[in-house]
Amino acid sequence: MNRISRIDLDDSGLPAPTPQIEQERRVAIFDLLEDNSWTLPGRDGQTAPPGPYALTLAVRDGRLVFDTCLENGEKVTEFHLSFGPFKQVVKDYFQICESYFEAVKKLPPSQIEAIDMARRGIHNEGARVLQERLEGKAEIDIDTARRLFTLVCVLTPVS
Numbered sequence: 753m754n755r756i757s758r759i760d761l762d763d764s765g766l767p768a769p770t771p772q773i774e775q776e777r778r779v780a781i782f783d784l785l786e787d788n789s790w791t792l793p794g795r796d797g798q799t800a801p802p803g804p805y806a807l808t809l810a811v812r813d814g815r816l817v818f819d820t821c822l823e824n825g826e827k828v829t830e831f832h833l834s835f836g837p838f839k840q841v842v843k844d845y846f847q848i849c850e851s852y853f854e855a856v857k858k859l860p861p862s863q864i865e866a867i868d869m870a871r872r873g874i875h876n877e878g879a880r881v882l883q884e885r886l887e888g889k890a891e892i893d894i895d896t897a898r899r900l901f902t903l904v905c906v907l908t909p910v911s
Contacts, residue, residue, distance in 0.1 A: 754791040762810035780902035791891040
């Protein structure tokens, strides 16, 4: 039961995503809801209520917000993360994704594969950063971290 059963993105105030980013977002949400792991630690000697959970990701006051509720809407926890540790890996990820989307249009499969391998490597790095930032707040497996990292990218303010 330690899983996310619903995920919402509060992207109000952000520019509309490109069609490619919107597609990545849809795929990440679909895959996340199909298979994920979201375990909350207990606080103050109390165990966290068991899920499944509804998670809302948002940007408030320049910070990434993870708002976790039970399926019935009862608030469980909310925590805020600085975007600072994500900025470089998100920038690198967007650059490699742009290269990948361009490569798919005109390069041979062997070159596309090389760019895709680099893209997956950067994506894994972003997932690792997310796992580190969530330490003590929520435990997630690498696949959940990868999917959530995609969603963090969608919400990251461009500077």
